[in-house]
Amino acid sequence: MDTDTTTATPTGGPVDAGTYDVLRRRLGDRAAELARRAEALNARRTEEFGSTELRLTGTEQIRTEQASVPRDLVAVGGRLLFGFERGPGATGTAEVSDVLALYGPELDAPVAGGPPADEDFVREFTALHRYYRDARLLRLRRVDGKLLAVFRTGESADGIRVLRWALAADGSPGAFLDARGDRDHVFPPSHDFTWTVAGRESHVAGRHPHIAVGGDGDGSRAVLFVDTLGGTLTVKTENDTDTPHGIYEEPVTEPLQSLADAEVEHATIGPLVLLRVRPYNEESWRHLVFNSLLGTVLRLDGIGPACHRLPEDQGIIFPGGYYLTTGTAKTFDIAEPLSAPLFEGAVRSPNGEDVLYVFRSPDDGRSLLLPYNLIRQEVATPLQGRGHALLDDGTLVLLRTTPTADEPARVHQVQRWHTPYVSDTHAASRPASDGPLARVGNADLVRGISDCLALAHGATETTPTAAVYARLVADCVRATDRYHWLTDPELGTLADPLAELRATAEQVLTEFETVRELTRQAADALAEATENITALVRRSRGEVPRTAAEWVDRLTELRRAHGHVTTLAEMRYADTERVAELSADTAADIEAVARRAVSFLSRDDAFAGYHEDIA
Template sequence: MTSTSPMDAGTYEVLRDRLGAQAGELARRAEALNARRTEEFGSTELTLAGTEHLRTEQLGVPRDIVAVGDRLLFGYNTLPGLRPGTAVGDVLALHDRDLEPLPEDAVPGLLDDPAFLREFADLYRYYREARLLRLRRVDGRLLAVFRTGEKSDDIRVLRWALDADGGTAFLDARGERDHVLPPSHDVEWTATTREDHVLGRHPHVSVDGQVFVAAVGGTLTVKTEDDTETGEGIHSEPVDEPLQSLADAEIAYARVGPLVLLRVRPYKEETRRHLVFNGVTGTVTRLDGIGRACRRLPEDQGIVFPGGYYLTSGEAKTFDTDTGTEGMEFERVVRSPNGEDVLYAFHAPVTGRGLLLPYNVIRKAVATPISCHGHALFDDGTLMVLRAGSDEPSRVHPLQRWHSSYVSDTYAAGRATGSGALSRIGNADLVRGISDCLSIARGVFETEPTGGVYETLVAACVRAGDRYHWLGDPEAGDLGTPLDEVRATAEQVLSEFETVRTLTRRAADALGESADRIASLVRRARGEVPGGAGAWVDRLTELRGAQGHLLTLKEMRHADTGRIDALAADIDTDIVSFARRAIAFLERKDAFSDYHDDIEQLTEAAGAISTVAEAEPIASRLDERTVGLRTVTEVVAGLDIGD
């Protein structure tokens, strides 16, 4: 008895198992190195320290908070008419880190500056609708934005200069030029033109030659094949106006690593639809939140938008927040000095609501979003969050105190320690290297195997090896060895994957041909009534032969055995049904008259045989008759009928 080697059982499966084991070892070493890094440099998880309350003398609706040095500036709007005039304390109030109230001169040059007091008094004297909208720190300046009329651009902005030593100086009331938000999108949209149109039976628009989009025929379709003979694609959804031409839809796109962001406005539709095509997984996901704002994640790991994120691995997540994300604009991004954590802040200018999305580069995940009515970040990473709640006036306002890693650069520099191998590499570089190695390991386990996935995996291994010189350092855990093994095996898997894909396609084609032949035979058997026993036997023999050929396809590598079994069961039912009809015919006394005539002819022909060569055609016809009658005997024997 000969033994079968593991490679005989399937080279691709063996290589996949080997790749999984090597990726597991890479992940284990990366996690161990990350634990050492955390121990040496420290890592502050975003954790809730507690919920506290800030109290004001007047009833008010909170608008915003901001850190000024080691103090907290709280902005709110009091109800009009509670007392004559509006004092500074009715809008802006200083508190210490423990939320205890402070006098207005606690931060010299902030609320006690004579020029500020004059501007504030004039603001509320001349603008009856004046109310605070928000507080902002922008490029070394503090802005207090006030609404002065009914229109959104009816604003006046008071501004202060903030120096590195904590000093504050009031400038003027002309801060509108500083009150400019960063771009809501840091991706570059490219509009498609008529030159990108590909005409045909099912025309489409070529997006950079990689993905093809059309909004004709009643559906918005995304395809990965430049094939105008079919309207099918990997994603489709209905449009409002079915009668539109290819040029009627507005289509633009942007690239983020392997992602292609699509912005489509079909004909007569007011809102744009936003979809993400993933070149690695070959999938499409609709994410309309991208339209309001969209920012790249570090190292092009994906994108983040108000209320969710999408990773290049194909993972997409949206959050249901109690404030909603309608009207959210991108406000700012805060990075921890080690590069491990990034905080994305979004803000709704009309309602004043905010949303904080903390992203961890190593874990590749956004923590639970924080809904707020403003936030303040101190140099030591303490994050104060003014909770979003009721808009009813109150004297007590809940705040959350969070510990975070978003410390200032000067604060982090003052705490830098260590002299070992990890210190020589640097915390930020370690974070990026560990993140890339863990991403490679996750790519092996968490993605569907495709040629694109393996190509991306090999490229990521090469890129990581070139980017981080220390990966092979034994003092840093030697991540280089398993990384090289993953790359080498991934290249083998990619080569074998092409073989598997060829064999799978070949098996699928053979199965398709067999299924088509069976369908044709079944239609013929159901639709005609054979005229004699020979014809009945021939049809039954053809059905049995087609069933036998179908079952032999199970021996082909990577054949769809489940579909083969299902088709075999279906044709078995048709054979039984046809056999019962055949028996009803064969019971007739004259059923075998054509057989008798044929036998007489064969007998006469046999009597005239003079050479061996002349006997071969007669023997062949006898064999055909024998096989046919044997088929009838076998089928009839298996039927539950009388003699």
């Protein structure tokens, strides 16, 4: 076989198939240079605008006059409103001070005068505890310029009563409004996308039928094909009903079910296709993520309760983990996972580099905070607590979750964290400069640096596929068009390595098709040689030659096949390990046949045929 197959570059010149390896190395060099310049610019940006590091600055305590169970913590006007529940041994009518306490930012002692308690509030508070003997504070919230105090009035989580105040411009509580805050006590959608139900119009008939999903949402131009037949949940990328197998398979509980028995829903988020499947006779939904760039499927049931897109189409985030379009998946080993978590909201830092995703359990009020960094594309430290308060200077006060948190106590543990989530007014109070970084702005620099680093990492760390290279080219074009300052010499001229990365990626994409064809040819040749040798070995073991000439022919055929296998290792992109393994097995088979031939030739009548021919 001719291994010097050539192809053409985008400029039309011939390129040897081995050029793919050279182009891959060149792509890595261009990516490394782009990453180096982007990281250098990011270091300058951090020095100019300040660090965004999330770090623990201390562990402190909140003290209450009576033993109580902590419930929540919220920042109001630069101070901290602490909500708690009276201990089970408390007697007498509940007072406001038995449920709420206002502290200064240092948490040293309650502020004189306590929480806002005008006559209207005291009246509603007293009536609440008079008519609902089991009333207890569930949580505190700031929503749309209002402060909410949510009380549970019974055993059910649906039985609530919400007192509310108006918040002043500085965030401090103003006038008490009423006890009808349940209309404000709502949460954002748990998913920022819509699940599309795959109906019967998406069913594809055949020997092994399946359901077409993806594409335009109606099954047209589908990218995935799903079924739960034959005892297996199967995901395919080819519309092939002749085979039951796909790129992903896992068992189902009920093997006997029809195509229409399973419930299938899907959503497309950039290059990701999310699947929501409930096979017949099963209570729980299964959640899968298909990456169209890599052609891989991963089961992530954590996206079921809540799931949101990450900024800049970097992937998705859900309670307890995240998944990036690069294929990176991270789930955190959380000691006490949230029960039926809800998405409470997201807090963006003014620099645009960090986003804090907040999830909350409606049953016990525990919260999970996931601080995501766009440049590093990671959640550094998941934080768990009973509640948290975010001050204007970015200080995060976290009410800790401990094994004894549900037991009444007078001392309650809190953590103080330094975060980048400062208020807009606090960020605006920082002195401004007139340098090249200030002219562009921190937020735009963050997005540009994040995109450049993502391109650099994607070029070298992602499994190479045609879709990956095509996306790399498109993203290079998009970054060039979006960020005008990439050509600025004062900012490192990131446009130069970016343009080289794009040009090299285009060449690699062209060459990748050639390599894929050569790989297929090498695999076909190896499969053909394996089939031929298997047939020869089976024949040599099942059919005993009757003459010396037949033994010689049999050995000659095996040696010829062995020699052909050895030459396959010289083909480009051949599976050399499999070739070596097949060559060793064939050599062992030749040796076994040779021993049997020697045993036959040692017999007195071994050459009887030759004697007859001579006579």
